[in-house]
Amino acid sequence: MAETILGALRRFNRWVALAVGASLLLCAGFVLLDIVLRRFHASFGGTDEISGYVMAIATSWGMAYALSELGHVRIDLIRSRGGPRLRALFDLFALSVLAATVSLIALKCWPVLERSILNSSRANTPLETPLALVQWPWMAGWIWFAIASWVTVLAAAALLLQGRHDAVHRHIGITGEIEEAEAAAVAALRPENAR
Amino acid sequence: MIPSMTVGLLVFLGLSIPVGIVLFLLGFGIDTFFSPFPLVRGLGNMVWSTSNNPTLIAIPFFVLLGEILVRSGIAARTYAALDRWVSWLPGGLVHANIATATMFSATSGSSVATAATVATVAMPQAEKLGYDPRLFSGAIAAGGTLGIMIPPSINLIVYGFLTQSSIPQLFLAGLIPGLMLALGFMAVTVLLCAIRPELGGVRRVFPLAQMLRALAQLLPIILLFGIIVGTIYRGWATPTEAASVGVFGALAIAALFGRLDLGVIRESLLGTVKVTAMIMLVVIGASFLNFTLASAGLGAELQTMLDGLGLSPMGLILVVVGIYVVLGFFIETLSLMVVTIPIIVPLVVAAGFDPVWFGILMIVLIEMALITPPVGLNLYVVQGARKSGRMGEVMVGAVPYVLVMLAMVALLIAMPQLALFLPETLR
Amino acid sequence: QSETLSVVGSWSNLPLHNEYEAPFWSQTLPEASGGTIDVALTTHNQMNLGVGDVYRLLGEGVYDVAMTVADYAVADAPELEGLDVPLIAMTADEARAMVEAARPMVEDIYRDRFNSHVLAIAPYPPQVVFCNAEIESLADLQGLKVRASGRMTAQFLEALGAEGINVGFGEVPGALQNGVVDCAVTGAGSGYSAGWWEVSTHLLPIPLGGWDSVVTAINLDRWNSLSPEMQTLIADTIAAEFEAPAWAAAQDALTSDIACLTGNGDCPAGEARDMVLVEVSDADFARAREVLETTVLPDWAARAGSEWAARWNESVGAAVGVSIAQ
Ligand code: NA
Ligand code: NA
Numbered sequence: 017m018a019e020t021i022l023g024a025l026r027r028f029n030r031w032v033a034l035a036v037g038a039s040l041l042l043c044a045g046f047v048l049l050d051i052v053l054r055r056f057h058a059s060f061g062g063t064d065e066i067s068g069y070v071m072a073i074a075t076s077w078g079m080a081y082a083l084s085e086l087g088h089v090r091i092d093l094i095r096s097r098g099g100p101r102l103r104a105l106f107d108l109f110a111l112s113v114l115a116a117t118v119s120l121i122a123l124k125c126w127p128v129l130e131r132s133i134l135n136s137s138r139a140n141t142p143l144e145t146p147l148a149l150v151q152w153p154w155m156a157g158w159i160w161f162a163i164a165s166w167v168t169v170l171a172a173a174a175l176l177l178q179g180r181h182d183a184v185h186r187h188i189g190i191t192g193e194i195e196e197a198e199a200a201a202v203a204a205l206r207p208e209n210a211r
Numbered sequence: 212m213i214p215s216m217t218v219g220l221l222v223f224l225g226l227s228i229p230v231g232i233v234l235f236l237l238g239f240g241i242d243t244f245f246s247p248f249p250l251v252r253g254l255g256n257m258v259w260s261t262s263n264n265p266t267l268i269a270i271p272f273f274v275l276l277g278e279i280l281v282r283s284g285i286a287a288r289t290y291a292a293l294d295r296w297v298s299w300l301p302g303g304l305v306h307a308n309i310a311t312a313t314m315f316s317a318t319s320g321s322s323v324a325t326a327a328t329v330a331t332v333a334m335p336q337a338e339k340l341g342y343d344p345r346l347f348s349g350a351i352a353a354g355g356t357l358g359i360m361i362p363p364s365i366n367l368i369v370y371g372f373l374t375q376s377s378i379p380q381l382f383l384a385g386l387i388p389g390l391m392l393a394l395g396f397m398a399v400t401v402l403l404c405a406i407r408p409e410l411g412g413v414r415r416v417f418p419l420a421q422m423l424r425a426l427a428q429l430l431p432i433i434l435l436f437g438i439i440v441g442t443i444y445r446g447w448a449t450p451t452e453a454a455s456v457g458v459f460g461a462l463a464i465a466a467l468f469g470r471l472d473l474g475v476i477r478e479s480l481l482g483t484v485k486v487t488a489m490i491m492l493v494v495i496g497a498s499f500l501n502f503t504l505a506s507a508g509l510g511a512e513l514q515t516m517l518d519g520l521g522l523s524p525m526g527l528i529l530v531v532v533g534i535y536v537v538l539g540f541f542i543e544t545l546s547l548m549v550v551t552i553p554i555i556v557p558l559v560v561a562a563g564f565d566p567v568w569f570g571i572l573m574i575v576l577i578e579m580a581l582i583t584p585p586v587g588l589n590l591y592v593v594q595g596a597r598k599s600g601r602m603g604e605v606m607v608g609a610v611p612y613v614l615v616m617l618a619m620v621a622l623l624i625a626m627p628q629l630a631l632f633l634p635e636t637l638r
Numbered sequence: 639q640s641e642t643l644s645v646v647g648s649w650s651n652l653p654l655h656n657e658y659e660a661p662f663w664s665q666t667l668p669e670a671s672g673g674t675i676d677v678a679l680t681t682h683n684q685m686n687l688g689v690g691d692v693y694r695l696l697g698e699g700v701y702d703v704a705m706t707v708a709d710y711a712v713a714d715a716p717e718l719e720g721l722d723v724p725l726i727a728m729t730a731d732e733a734r735a736m737v738e739a740a741r742p743m744v745e746d747i748y749r750d751r752f753n754s755h756v757l758a759i760a761p762y763p764p765q766v767v768f769c770n771a772e773i774e775s776l777a778d779l780q781g782l783k784v785r786a787s788g789r790m791t792a793q794f795l796e797a798l799g800a801e802g803i804n805v806g807f808g809e810v811p812g813a814l815q816n817g818v819v820d821c822a823v824t825g826a827g828s829g830y831s832a833g834w835w836e837v838s839t840h841l842l843p844i845p846l847g848g849w850d851s852v853v854t855a856i857n858l859d860r861w862n863s864l865s866p867e868m869q870t871l872i873a874d875t876i877a878a879e880f881e882a883p884a885w886a887a888a889q890d891a892l893t894s895d896i897a898c899l900t901g902n903g904d905c906p907a908g909e910a911r912d913m914v915l916v917e918v919s920d921a922d923f924a925r926a927r928e929v930l931e932t933t934v935l936p937d938w939a940a941r942a943g944s945e946w947a948a949r950w951n952e953s954v955g956a957a958v959g960v961s962i963a964q
Contacts, residue, residue, distance in 0.1 A: 033480070033481050033484040033485070034480060034481065037275075037479075037481060040480070040484075041458070043268065044455035044458045045455070047455040048452075048455045048456055048458075051442070051452055051456065054447075055447065059801075064451075065265065067265040067268045069263060071268040071271070072259065072262040072263035072264075074271065075487065075495075076262065078484040078485070078488035079488045079491075081481075081488065082485045082492070085485050087488060088230075088488075088492055089230045089231070089493065090229050091225070091585060092602075093225060094226075095226075096602075109226065110226060110227045110228045110229065113236070121254060124255035127698065128694075131697075131714065135714045135715065137714045138716065138941075139713050140709070140710075140712045140713045141792075144789070144941075150263075154263075248644050248699075248701055248702075249698075249699060253695045256688070256695055257687075259691075260688025260690065261688075263688075375651075375807050377809060377812055379812050380812070446812065446813065446816020446818045449805070498686055501685070501686045502687065505680045505686070506685060506700075506701065508678055557650065557684075
């Protein structure tokens with residue numbers, strides 16, 4: 017059950033990440049076209065402003081994918097010295113702290129959007145972009161990151177209770193760990209390490 | 212404030228909490244204990260303003276460029292070609308690691324991407340040819356740091372952005388020191404392998420014809436470097452915009468080699484989103500931490516401390532270098548830059564130093580931070596890519612290259628012209 | 639009863655902060671209060687704040703006092719653009735008269751939009767034009783690429799037939815040299831110290847980007863929590879010891895900055911340079927007013943709403959002799 021949920025979450029985040037990546041590529045194409053147009057004294061105008069919005073939205077929506085793929089950097093000094101159970105506890109603890117922090121961030125996005133809605137704020141640029149228009153998808157990304165984190169916390173907690181430490185490791189661990197253990201055993205048998 | 216922050220940092224990092232989140236937690240801590248003001252109310256605005264940033268979009272662009280090069284096999288070709296050229300040296304393939312890293316630095320804006328690129332391509336070779344895993348992986352970790360020195364560089368973009376100095380000038384300034392570092396890395400490798408040949412694996416000499424054929428494989432990447440740097444210096448595009456040129460340049464080259472398909476594009480996009488989110492969580496966390504630190508008066512605390520010491524300008528630089536070396540052990544590099552620039556750069560500029568020169572000096576120190584434990588991103592990237600052996604091996608292997616960087620720091624302080632010559636000449 | 643104020647200053651590298659803000663908040667005011675006011679001072683760039691966030695966070699009560707360029711906040715308050723219209727104030731005295739006339743409007747805007755109370759309005763040096771192109775008048779900007787910031791300035795340039803281009807401050811010298819832009823707008827002093835004279839030839843010493851008024855405001859709840867005596871003390875001291883001297887020095891600073899760039903007169907800041915000073919004619923002013931009255935200001939009136947346009951006509955417009963057609 018828990019693993020099914022985590023699998024589905026991961027697949028969904030992958031689709032989100034593809035959309036995010038595609039919008040980044042599109043944005044790069046847009047910027048490139050603008051550079052070419054400028055050679056001919058034409059320009060879309062406002063590519064930098066739009067790049068900023070794309071960056072904000074891509075960042076917030078990319079966060080949950082990076083979580084699914086164990087992409088957020090973690091330091092593995094003390095944790096790696098423990099057994100599977102201790103490591104799983106470390107992972108679950110770290111993930112819970114992440115989920116709580118991200119929830120706070122998502123919550124604090126609202127006053128930003130609210131202020132833009134109340135003031136009908138528009139960017140101080142010729143495009144006059146309504147800020148609420150770009151801030152709501154940005155906030156939605158952080159909310160999704162918070163939800164995805166909590167779902168992961170619950171699913172991982174269930175796995176931990178079932179004593180399935182290897183599964184916990186696969187879903188919320190630090191990459192390279194199992195491979196490292198396996199490979200260390202292989203490497204020990206190699207001649208150049210025997211000297 | 213400084214001692215409790217240091218302790219907090221070490222404890223949180225020790226608990227394996229994601230680094231970006233640790234920076235937020237420290238910010239919350241400072242807000243709660245050292246600032247009478249409700250800084251957390253500004254959290255949402257900090258997150259929005261930091262990520263809504265047209266300059267920082269260079270980060271995903273340069274990462275994407277690197278991803279395309281790796282996944283379309285161009286990185287592997289480059290590595291193989293450079294192998295033909297440098298493997299006769301004592302240390303053999305280790306030089307190919309450094310040279311490939313140098314070449315990729317010239318197109319990629321990030322050290323992480325560079326290290327990951329070279330590590331992915333090189334690691335299988337190390338096992339086949341019997342190299343010392345420590346030196347071999349240490350060289351990749353160190354070579355990868357050149358990505359932030361040799362233009363284009365994400366970190367120099369961030370530095371220029373925060374200090375309002377010219378990014379093209381910073382790029383020019385990084386060129387000579389970057390190449391010198393690469394040569395220094397190779398020199399120290401030769402030296403080590405001359406003393407202890409068992410570190411170096413097999414030395415191989417290739418016939419001239421093969422070397423020349425290999426040269427053709429290097430052309431695409433040289434061309435790409437030319438395109439990126441050319442558009443910046445012809446004044447056609449800002450460095451950020453040039454990143455988009457680079458993305459499509461890489462796509463074109465991949466297509467030219469018949470290596471571009473939907474799978475390559477999909478995996479490159481996914482990799483880009485993952486790395487960008489990872490970097491941005493840290494950058495945003497650092498911005499928030501910086502905001503709380505400034506509000507709690509860290510800048511003033513440091514300024515008074517430094518004024519009290521009554522330092523000469525040279526003394527100030529040495530203290531600053533010391534600060535970066537120590538902080539560099541513990542703080543992730545982009546965070547280190549973002550946190551310190553607003554505090555340190557004004558002090559340094561007020562003491563009469565050139566901000567462009569200091570940017571380059573800081574980059575060497577940041578490069579060092581990338582490969583010093585316990586927090587050294589490149590060490591982890593290389594370890595992640597090699598999938599065998601212990602983390603400690605990479606750390607030990609990086610030590611000789613850290614010494615080269617220290618020598619570079621001394622050289623830059625003694626001869627600022629190393630950085631400033633090109634920007635002043637080509638101004 | 640002693641109070642601690644957390645104060646967020648404007649750009650820490652500019653003279654307004656170093657010569658006026660910093661001494662006022664860290665010495666003058668605490669001394670004038672006889673030690674009852676304590677100040678913790680930083681600046682928005684040292685805090686790494688986005689410039690658009692400075693007053694938003696002030697309103698939220700993140701800090702007590704903030705100052706930055708009013709133009710940075712116009713995303714949240716389009717009516718604030720009327721404080722700083724390009725080319726209607728040529729001298730510091732005129733700029734001050736314009737700001738004084740706008741003051742009641744500004745106070746209402748800050749109260750309603752940012753939950754804060756305006757304490758002072760001081761000038762940054764006027765935003766003048768550096769060109770790496772032969773120009774003899776304002777009309778010669780037609781067809782040129784000009785780096786400027788702010789919507790109103792961009793629209794003004796567009797109305798003149800110039801093209802507004804967005805380039806970061808640090809990239810301007812390279813952009814001027816490469817021909818990415820032909821002209822760029824910034825304060826004369828900033829342009830002098832950033833070496834823009836190396837890459838540009840002609841200086842058009844008119845405030846094309848306006849005067850960049852810097853508004854100092856205090857969070858309204860915080861302000862109301864202070865005793866009436868303390869409110870009076872702060873208001874009086876800031877008017878006499880910060881606002882007045884900053885304005886008094888503004889015209890002289892402009893004159894000597896222009897001297898530094900063109901070599902016409904004494905340059906206290908260092909070596910004088912030899913940019914060509916472009917004299918601006920009456921025809922130029924007439925053209926500028928026409929563009930403002932027919933295009934730029936009516937556009938602004940549409941953004942801000944007609945009540946604000948009417949208020950502007952009665953106050954600022956009356957002071958400078960410009961009227962927005964309703
Ligand atoms: Na690079
Ligand atoms: Na480090």
